[in-house]
Amino acid sequence: MRVHLPKRAGRVGLLAMASAGMLLLGACSSADDRSIRRLAQPVGATDRTDSMHDLWMGSWLAAVIIGVLVWGLIGYACLKFRRRRDDEIPVQTRYNLPIEILYTVAPVIVVLVLFYFTVVTQNEVLAEANESGPPDHTVTVVGQQWSWTFNYDEDEALDGSTTVYDVGTPADRPTLVLPVNESVDIQLRSPDVIHSFWVPAFLFKLDVVPGRDNHFGFTPTRTGTFVGRCAELCGTYHSRMLFDVRIVSAEEYASHLRRLQQLGNVGQNLGGSEVNQQNGLQNEVQDNDQSTGASE
Numbered sequence: 001m002r003v004h005l006p007k008r009a010g011r012v013g014l015l016a017m018a019s020a021g022m023l024l025l026g027a028c029s030s031a032d033d034r035s036i037r038r039l040a041q042p043v044g045a046t047d048r049t050d051s052m053h054d055l056w057m058g059s060w061l062a063a064v065i066i067g068v069l070v071w072g073l074i075g076y077a078c079l080k081f082r083r084r085r086d087d088e089i090p091v092q093t094r095y096n097l098p099i100e101i102l103y104t105v106a107p108v109i110v111v112l113v114l115f116y117f118t119v120v121t122q123n124e125v126l127a128e129a130n131e132s133g134p135p136d137h138t139v140t141v142v143g144q145q146w147s148w149t150f151n152y153d154e155d156e157a158l159d160g161s162t163t164v165y166d167v168g169t170p171a172d173r174p175t176l177v178l179p180v181n182e183s184v185d186i187q188l189r190s191p192d193v194i195h196s197f198w199v200p201a202f203l204f205k206l207d208v209v210p211g212r213d214n215h216f217g218f219t220p221t222r223t224g225t226f227v228g229r230c231a232e233l234c235g236t237y238h239s240r241m242l243f244d245v246r247i248v249s250a251e252e253y254a255s256h257l258r259r260l261q262q263l264g265n266v267g268q269n270l271g272g273s274e275v276n277q278q279n280g281l282q283n284e285v286q287d288n289d290q291s292t293g294a295s296e
């Protein structure tokens with residue numbers, strides 16, 4: 001027996017879909033519009049983001065082509081090989097070797113192609129900040145339960161030998177300040193558990209692992225303020241492990257470092273057992289004793 005959808009149900013469904021579509025389109029601002037054209041990826045802010053964006057768009061393109069192909073074949077098979085009469089059984093096919101080879105080989109090719117482009121992009125993204133020498137700036141970022149410390153290591157913007165730091169709390173989110181168009185190397189350290197340094201506008205995140213010195217480099221390409229967060233569930237206040245990234249001119253960057261120096265935030269601060277003595281963290285409630293890095 002064939003299944004007949006009542007005509008009315010079909011029309012009601014179409015009408016509902018059309019009005020939902022209109023509502024969605026009507027709610028679009030130009031920012032949404034740009035976001036739709038980038039398939040929801042934020043506009044990048046470093047010299048590494050273009051290659052990541054290309055990989056993102058390419059992966060979607062591959063997915064759409066394969067999706068349309070598969071849906072098309074399913075639709076074709078449903079129509080072509082459907083049962084036409086109640087007393088007839090359609091042709092039953094089993095063990096079709098060419099088809100079995102095809103559906104084994106095709107996905108392997110798809111995976112290999114995606115893998116190749118992923119490796120190429122990864123090499124570009126993880127290349128040293130400045131491939132012909134040391135980076136212009138090195139910032140040691142410490143993720144600790146539940147905020148961030150930013151150490152500006154012996155920066156030329158000060159005197160080349162003084163390290164200053166800025167430290168945040170869950171209630172008072174810290175800001176990482178970086179100069180535009182100058183290369184920076186980010187060193188990641190954790191005194192307690194695994195965190196993850198994530199700035200959506202950098203289209204990049206990297207785990208902050210205790211005992212492992214992860215680092216990555218880039219050059220910020222446009223000024224502005226961007227949000228950052230911890231992307232690894234790291235304890236009670238994980239969701240408050242927020243920070244801002246401000247990309248500014250070289251002069252503003254230098255004056256930020258001088259301000260930190262005047263505040264007395266001098267020396268490298270790697271968190272852990274020092275957390276309770278840090279400027280601004282003295283009154284933080286440490287309700288997880290292991291989190292204070294007592295093993296140091």
Ligand SMILES: [Cu+2]
Binds near residue numbers: 144195233238
């Ligand atoms: Cu965290």
